[in-house]
Amino acid sequence: MREGSPKTIYRKEYAEPEFAISRVDLVVSIFDGYTLVSSTLHLNRRSGAGTSLVLDGEGLELEAIDIDGESLAADGFHYDGRQLTIPAVPDDFHLHTRVKICPESNSSLEGLYRSRTMYCTQCEAEGFRKITFFLDRPDVLAEFQVTVEADKAVCPVLLSNGNLQSTRDLEDGRHQSVWHDPWPKPCYLFALVAGDLECVSDSFVTASGRTVALHIYVEAKDQNYCGHAMDSLKRSMRWDEQVYGLEYDLDLFNIVAVDDFNMGAMENKSLNIFNTSCVLASPDITTDAGYLRIESIVAHEYFHNYSGNRVTCRDWFQLSLKEGFTVFRDAQFSADMNSAGVKRVEDVSFLRTHQFAEDAGPMAHPVRPDSFIEISNFYTLTVYEKGSEVVRMLHSLLGHEAFIRGAQHYFRTFDGQAVTCDDFVAAMEQVSGRDLTQFRRWYEQAGTPELAVEEQYDAQAQQLTLTVSQHNPDTPGQSDKPPLHLPLAVGMLIDGQPQAFDDGSMTRTLEVTEARQSFQIDGVKSRPVVSLLRGFSAPVRLKSAEDDATLEALISADEDDFVRWDAMQRYASRVIASRQQDQGLSPSFLSAFGSALDSDVDPAMKALLLTLPSEESLADLRAQTDKVDVHEIRAARERVKAVLGNHFEDRWRDIFDSCATGPYQPDGSQIGKRALGHLAFHYLCYAGGDALGTAQQMLAKADNLTDRLAALRAIVCFASASDRRVALESFYQRWQDEALVVNQWFTVQATRPAADAVEAVRALQQHPAFDWRNPNKLRALVGAFASANPVAFHRADGAGYELLGDAIERLQSANPQVAARLCAPLTRHARYADGAAEAMRRQLQRIAGLENLSRDVYEVVSRSLEQD
Ligand code: TRP
Ligand code: ZN
Numbered sequence: 001m002r003e004g005s006p007k008t009i010y011r012k013e014y015a016e017p018e019f020a021i022s023r024v025d026l027v028v029s030i031f032d033g034y035t036l037v038s039s040t041l042h043l044n045r046r047s048g049a050g051t052s053l054v055l056d057g058e059g060l061e062l063e064a065i066d067i068d069g070e071s072l073a074a075d076g077f078h079y080d081g082r083q084l085t086i087p088a089v090p091d092d093f094h095l096h097t098r099v100k101i102c103p104e105s106n107s108s109l110e111g112l113y114r115s116r117t118m119y120c121t122q123c124e125a126e127g128f129r130k131i132t133f134f135l136d137r138p139d140v141l142a143e144f145q146v147t148v149e150a151d152k153a154v155c156p157v158l159l160s161n162g163n164l165q166s167t168r169d170l171e172d173g174r175h176q177s178v179w180h181d182p183w184p185k186p187c188y189l190f191a192l193v194a195g196d197l198e199c200v201s202d203s204f205v206t207a208s209g210r211t212v213a214l215h216i217y218v219e220a221k222d223q224n225y226c227g228h229a230m231d232s233l234k235r236s237m238r239w240d241e242q243v244y245g246l247e248y249d250l251d252l253f254n255i256v257a258v259d260d261f262n263m264g265a266m267e268n269k270s271l272n273i274f275n276t277s278c279v280l281a282s283p284d285i286t287t288d289a290g291y292l293r294i295e296s297i298v299a300h301e302y303f304h305n306y307s308g309n310r311v312t313c314r315d316w317f318q319l320s321l322k323e324g325f326t327v328f329r330d331a332q333f334s335a336d337m338n339s340a341g342v343k344r345v346e347d348v349s350f351l352r353t354h355q356f357a358e359d360a361g362p363m364a365h366p367v368r369p370d371s372f373i374e375i376s377n378f379y380t381l382t383v384y385e386k387g388s389e390v391v392r393m394l395h396s397l398l399g400h401e402a403f404i405r406g407a408q409h410y411f412r413t414f415d416g417q418a419v420t421c422d423d424f425v426a427a428m429e430q431v432s433g434r435d436l437t438q439f440r441r442w443y444e445q446a447g448t449p450e451l452a453v454e455e456q457y458d459a460q461a462q463q464l465t466l467t468v469s470q471h472n473p474d475t476p477g478q479s480d481k482p483p484l485h486l487p488l489a490v491g492m493l494i495d496g497q498p499q500a501f502d503d504g505s506m507t508r509t510l511e512v513t514e515a516r517q518s519f520q521i522d523g524v525k526s527r528p529v530v531s532l533l534r535g536f537s538a539p540v541r542l543k544s545a546e547d548d549a550t551l552e553a554l555i556s557a558d559e560d561d562f563v564r565w566d567a568m569q570r571y572a573s574r575v576i577a578s579r580q581q582d583q584g585l586s587p588s589f590l591s592a593f594g595s596a597l598d599s600d601v602d603p604a605m606k607a608l609l610l611t612l613p614s615e616e617s618l619a620d621l622r623a624q625t626d627k628v629d630v631h632e633i634r635a636a637r638e639r640v641k642a643v644l645g646n647h648f649e650d651r652w653r654d655i656f657d658s659c660a661t662g663p664y665q666p667d668g669s670q671i672g673k674r675a676l677g678h679l680a681f682h683y684l685c686y687a688g689g690d691a692l693g694t695a696q697q698m699l700a701k702a703d704n705l706t707d708r709l710a711a712l713r714a715i716v717c718f719a720s721a722s723d724r725r726v727a728l729e730s731f732y733q734r735w736q737d738e739a740l741v742v743n744q745w746f747t748v749q750a751t752r753p754a755a756d757a758v759e760a761v762r763a764l765q766q767h768p769a770f771d772w773r774n775p776n777k778l779r780a781l782v783g784a785f786a787s788a789n790p791v792a793f794h795r796a797d798g799a800g801y802e803l804l805g806d807a808i809e810r811l812q813s814a815n816p817q818v819a820a821r822l823c824a825p826l827t828r829h830a831r832y833a834d835g836a837a838e839a840m841r842r843q844l845q846r847i848a849g850l851e852n853l854s855r856d857v858y859e860v861v862s863r864s865l866e867q868d
Contacts, residue, residue: 006855010371011317017135018049021142024187026132028112030103030119030150030194035112036063038098039132041142045091053095055084056129056136058111060099068093084133097133106130107773107814115260117219118195119155120273124266125316125375128187138313139418141184148194149176155194157217159254161185161269181269183249184416186312191268193217193256200226204234204248207241212248217256218280228281228291228666229255229274229298236299239333244407246306255279255298259739260774262817263379265297267304274301277740277776283664283704285740288674290705291666295337300330311414316375320367320443321421323379324387328395331388338668341561342604348536348562349608351389353617355381356541359448360623361827362864364475368421368443373859376817382446389539390442394425396487396509396537397439398432406431438485438513446475449484451512451540457527464521464528466490468512470540476866483515486538491560492528498559499528506559507534529553534560541624546570552592561605568596569613573621576612576636585643593644597651603659604672607679612637615790619831627833630790634753638686645686652687655680664704678710685718692719699727709744716752732769742769743780750785757792758799761785765807772810775818782807786825793825794832798839801826805843808857809850816854823847823857827864841865 025040043053062079065072067089077086089095106113111130112121121131129136146160152175158167162181169175197217204212214233216226233255240246254271261275278297281290307329308322335343358364358381365378367387372378395403410427421443429436449472456465468488472481488510492499501508502523510519529550533542554567575589596609613621615637619628645652659677661670681698685691691714698711708731715727728749735741746769750761764770764781771777786793786804793800804826812819829840847853848861 006373006858008371008373009375011315011369014315014317016046017137017140018046019053019135019140020044020046021135021140024134024142024144025147026144027147027149028131028192030148030155032151032154033102033104035101035103035119036098037101037132039096039134041095041134043089043093043095045089051088053086053089055133056082056126057084057099057133058082058129060101060130060133062097062099064096064098066096069096095133099132101131108816109260109262109775110817112192113260115258118193118197118256118258119150120193120195120256120258121191121268122262122266122273123190123268124188125319125379126188128190131190134187136187137315138186138188139315141186141312141416141418143184144179144181144190146179146181146190146192147176148179148192149174150194155196157193157195157197157199159191159193159217159256159271161189161191161271162250163252183269183310185269185309186418189267189269189309189312191266191271191273193271193273196220197256198223200230202230202234204237204253206237206247208247210247210251212237212250213252215252215254216279217254218276219257222257222276222280225280225282225285228286229279229294232295232298233302235295235337236302236333239299239336240303240306240329243332243336244306244329244404244411246411248305249310253302259776262775262815265301267301267308269305269309272301274298275776277743280740281666283666284735285705285738286666287706287709287744288666288671292334292338292671296330296334299333300326303329303333306411310416311411312418314418314420316372316378317368317370318420319375319378320383320387320390321419321424323384324367324389325391325424327384327388328391331392339602339604339672342608342672344535344562345565345605345608347385348566349614349617351381351385351539353614353620355385355539356448357616357620357623357828358382358824359386359446359475360473360620361830362476362866363824363827363860364446366444366446366478370477374816374820374855376856377820377859386539393442393487393538394428394436394439396489396535397485397511398428398434402432403428436485438483441482441484445472445481445484446478447473447481449473449486449538449540450543451488451533451538452543453530453532455530457524459527462522462524464492464524464530465518466510466521466530467516467518468510469516470512471515476863483513485511485513486540488512488532489534489537491531491534491558491563492524493531493553493557494524494526494528496553496557498557499524509537512538531558531560531563533566534563536562536566548586548588548592552588552595555592555609556595556599561601564601565605565608568592568609569617572640573613573618576618576633576640577622579636585640585647590647594648597648597655602672603676604668607672607675610676610679612641616788619790623831628831629833630794634791641683642686645683646688649684649687649689652680652683656684674706674710678706681710681714685714692723695719696727699731705741705744709748712745713748716748736769739769739776743776746770746777746780747784747788750781751789753789753791755792755795757785757789758795758803761792761803773814775815778807778811778818778822783822786822794836796835798842801839801843805846808843808847812847812850812854812857813852816856819854820856820860823860823864827860829864 021041023042027038029036103112103114110127126136148158158177160179162179165178165180167177198220200216202214250270256273257276257279259276264278265274303326307325313321406428409431425436449470452469454467470483489507491507551567551571558564618633622628659673661673695711695714702708716724808819826840829837844861844865
């Protein structure tokens, strides 16, 4: 166990900073093996503050310190490795320090570190303190001037935030660049990059006619992979002007791609830093899903320029203020650029499987948490995805026009400030005149609300009554929760046709505010099929016991993409859970599935409709009432797939043939066709025939990664061990120089649904292409194994859990953030039957007992073990 328990930070203990820092001057001099950081801070004591100054600073080697030019005596300050205390300081002064740090040995990828040939920074949330002394908190906003110096041959490119002020050559082959950012910002948005990079350039003319230079910096080998990100950036800039009226606020916008990165990307002011996997694109290295993902992440980081940078968070408990809002904004953008229905269904599917599981486990927390040990652990699905759903509900309650006015009011009122989630809701209240007091509970209450709806139809009065009950389940530390305010969008079908309400509208939004509440709908001519929660209007579990005929009606005729998809998911989940597949599937299910096959929705939507609920979401459903047996779930799901594959074999073949596309284009129409074609091919693999021959052909003639991977996956899952090895080996030989493709190759093997994938993953950890220091490799192999290979991960002898435990042990002090994230699958132990749960807890206990346990891993592991 670690020495002493780490400190818990509470939201209610927030206190304003004692000092303001108006200006920062940094000189960062990079040498081979060490870096010197010289800093001058202009500090001002705020009224009511004490005499002493306490600054954050982690693991810094302090070489010089002075105040207003007078160096401090050894007893004039104290530095304990985490905080610098100066007992007596003036009201208004300049503090100068010089520290030495070592980016080359920084494996945590927080602060300044070296990745392959470049130096780069990651400061959010609390990484700036690993670079120099500072008040490392988001409510201290300062103007930054940054001088970067390095050897000109090693690091010809030197970047930081804002505008380039000057460059010049120094002695000994070194050079410097001076950058100035006119916008005051918190230090988590500071960034610096130095390296041998190529620059891909373009420009954008803003609505008011200013020209902005756009640059993407990458290693020379990746120069040709920047076009898609650049186009996405320009589309994002235009969209934010058109929809929110927000124009970019500097003359320069830079993106840098780095291979070693803990997360997806980071919105540093005018110097966004991206994981290579979230920015580089070409048909050979990027899947269709990858193209869409890059577009949305580029947009996400760009949108942060307002939601996050111009208006930032007061403290880290308010993280969803910027993340939930920005995820909502990027989802709106993606919906506008592509198919809105498909985007919505994909997002909901992701939220329901993964965020719902988080909310049902030991790490459950409100969108605005009340406490944390390590803030990095709270960059969660709850803060991001549920946070975005909360903003989406505001959008539905207020309507688009009022919501946009509210957002504009928020940006204007709080420009240049660090604010709270409450301030955001208050801005929405002000423009709409609505009382959102009860709505604010969404920020406070953890857990997924359960909604039950009873229908009553009075033929004589032509009246439909919907009685809605909501239940908010207990979560760790929270019980007896009051009801939430939520929009419930409903529609009707009569005689298999969409039916308007008496005011002519097709969808009505009911506002649920009570634990149990009835809504009367007049003018309903005959008993309707009710379409509930259209568009997934609130992040709830809908508990309804509709009959098969209702589901079939919704699947074949409802207007709402989400409802149609959800009805199919419910129906299929029911069939898989009931084990009726042993006797063959019921004619009514086959007919519902057949009508989805026949429906004239576009191919992308059809592919979603015909995809069975994932093993993960079946497990989540099962966990509502019972212990989860992943092997049983998988077997049942596979049997249903086999029946559907055989029963509709001819149809699948037709679909497969009709989905052939011409030369690769990552556009909506081709992406949809490939998704549907690959699904048909997948079902054909269950129907026998010569699916494997087809796979070999696909692999041989593919002109893109999406087709290649679909074929490779089929061979890996269905072919003999020797054919599998041949295909994997030749794929590796061909693509070994493309790190991002090699990652996919790791994932295909890590997720092969067979018990001996455990041994395969262990062997791949020895492969020359694997690298324990690279988070993408860890996620591709170990992360994918633990989160997307239930059969092998939950192997009865516990070997899967042990593999994960070993990886976490090896990583936890080198890269605490990534190690803590890898723990997630083990935290779900309470879902599983005794033997499995016990074996999972054994791994958690073993990790808890490690020497020098990092705070990140300690928090996750200790909370997971607390529950029982
Ligand atoms: N703010 C980043 C985003 O856009 C998240 C992020 C990037 C991050 N790197 C990080 C968070 C490192 C914590 C640690 O969502
Ligand atoms: Zn973000």
